[in-house]
Amino acid sequence: MKLRARECVCGEGASEGLWRALSAEFLGTAVFVFASVGSALPWDTVPSSDPLRVAVGFGLGVSVASAFTRGVSGGHLNPALTLALLARSRLHPLRALLYGLAQALGAIAASALLYAVTPPSARGELGLNTLSPGVSRAQGLGVEVVATFQLALVALAVSDERNIFRGSAHLTIGLSVTLGHLLTIGFTGCSMNPARSLGPAVVTSNFSDHWIFWVGPLLGGLAGAGVDSFILTPTPAGGEEGLKADGREERASRLQTAPRKQARPPASVTRSPISGQELPPMKPALPSPCTV
Numbered sequence: 258m259k260l261r262a263r264e265c266v267c268g269e270g271a272s273e274g275l276w277r278a279l280s281a282e283f284l285g286t287a288v289f290v291f292a293s294v295g296s297a298l299p300w301d302t303v304p305s306s307d308p309l310r311v312a313v314g315f316g317l318g319v320s321v322a323s324a325f326t327r328g329v330s331g332g333h334l335n336p337a338l339t340l341a342l343l344a345r346s347r348l349h350p351l352r353a354l355l356y357g358l359a360q361a362l363g364a365i366a367a368s369a370l371l372y373a374v375t376p377p378s379a380r381g382e383l384g385l386n387t388l389s390p391g392v393s394r395a396q397g398l399g400v401e402v403v404a405t406f407q408l409a410l411v412a413l414a415v416s417d418e419r420n421i422f423r424g425s426a427h428l429t430i431g432l433s434v435t436l437g438h439l440l441t442i443g444f445t446g447c448s449m450n451p452a453r454s455l456g457p458a459v460v461t462s463n464f465s466d467h468w469i470f471w472v473g474p475l476l477g478g479l480a481g482a483g484v485d486s487f488i489l490t491p492t493p494a495g496g497e498e499g500l501k502a503d504g505r506e507e508r509a510s511r512l513q514t515a516p517r518k519q520a521r522p523p524a525s526v527t528r529s530p531i532s533g534q535e536l537p538p539m540k541p542a543l544p545s546p547c548t549v
Contacts, residue, residue, distance in 0.1 A: 279356070294367075294384035317431060335449070336474070341485075345482050383461055402473050406480045407436065408477070445469070445470070451475065
């Protein structure tokens, strides 16, 4: 794994950019979980069982959160995507570990805040991921792997500068999350994000089959990284903007390491010894026929 000197383990903990990135992952995950899980609460006046409404809520939530974090931390907001980028050697292992911790803490804080501001009658299970009746553990694990697999492929694609996403990257990630929810809500309530599942589980103290919502997304992220590495983009990606360790630091590093053009030395000026006026440059003498 090639790692830049600025990403060495000894110096990364003291980096101001790292703390900004961790803060962005914490805040971004918190905003995403609060808005998305809040959109799925069972209010009496709102049909929370509508899968389209819940899917769109989660898709918009991740799009909005990634919009203000992508330039600071890469906008991962998901340990499964962080693991996929680590597997593609686009992230230092220590940074990946700290990102996962920040994402988990952000999800727990958002779930606790949502629990505190929601009336008891509307809390329900607070968006807890559980297996639906009749769905086995193997089936739930399988759909979580598949849903996160497609999300990881999309996330790795938008992080490659050879693919022209730019302003549409946030929307593309959001559409992938929406698609995953439309597929998976009936099975597990859809996780695709271990941090998103951890927050409600901690607040409600309900960890029934919780391992599925860690193992499934993490396996899906690794599978996406493997397919991206060996089939879709077998050569190292030229750019790592977005879903990168630190988007701003990366762009600044490119500017600092870019070779600078050397200024040409001024041409010597020949002046007349009598008038002092500038003389036109002399053409190089042609070789004599005798010396050819």
